[in-house]
Amino acid sequence: MKKTAIFPGSFSPFTNGHKSIVDRMLPLFDEIIIAIGVNSLKEDLYPIEKKIECTQNIYLDQSKVTVVSYKGLTVDLCKEHKAKYIIRGVRDEKDFKFEKTIAQNNRELSPEIETLLITTLPIYSHISSSIVRDIIKNNGDISKLIPKNSDFHKFFNI
Numbered sequence: 001m002k003k004t005a006i007f008p009g010s011f012s013p014f015t016n017g018h019k020s021i022v023d024r025m026l027p028l029f030d031e032i033i034i035a036i037g038v039n040s041l042k043e044d045l046y047p048i049e050k051k052i053e054c055t056q057n058i059y060l061d062q063s064k065v066t067v068v069s070y071k072g073l074t075v076d077l078c079k080e081h082k083a084k085y086i087i088r089g090v091r092d093e094k095d096f097k098f099e100k101t102i103a104q105n106n107r108e109l110s111p112e113i114e115t116l117l118i119t120t121l122p123i124y125s126h127i128s129s130s131i132v133r134d135i136i137k138n139n140g141d142i143s144k145l146i147p148k149n150s151d152f153h154k155f156f157n158i
Helices: 016-028 048-058 074-080 093-109 129-137
Strands: 004-009 031-037 065-070 085-090 114-119
Touching: 004 016, 004 074, 016 031, 016 085, 016 114, 031 048, 031 074, 048 065, 065 074, 074 085, 074 093, 085 093, 093 114
Parallel strands: 004 031, 004 085, 031 065, 085 114
Antiparallel strands: none
């Protein structure tokens, strides 16, 4: 049976921290679906189509990675793609508490789907999409915070 995992998020933008999580999980799964969702609580700088394109460019040479967009519950997306796992990155205690609550609720909704909370490598623990967006808004250099082979560089004229 094919082992598929969903890595959901708003990825606004997809950072080196996100890439590290996906890269570290690739040996464990036959397919990882990076699922870019609409999060009404987060301010977005660019359309979801651009986020999909930029994220796909990071994984052009990796056949095990697919990038999709979605609305609604992550567990419903898992069922649609026959994924039994949700991958979530955790930078610190605050992230852990938040992600644990979401994982428990997902478990209530769909007990057959397991959530894996993966700790961020220390080198990336300071990176968040919110901080990257703030740096962008203030014309700062984000080149060390996002994957080099994404089109986010071109999009922001870096």
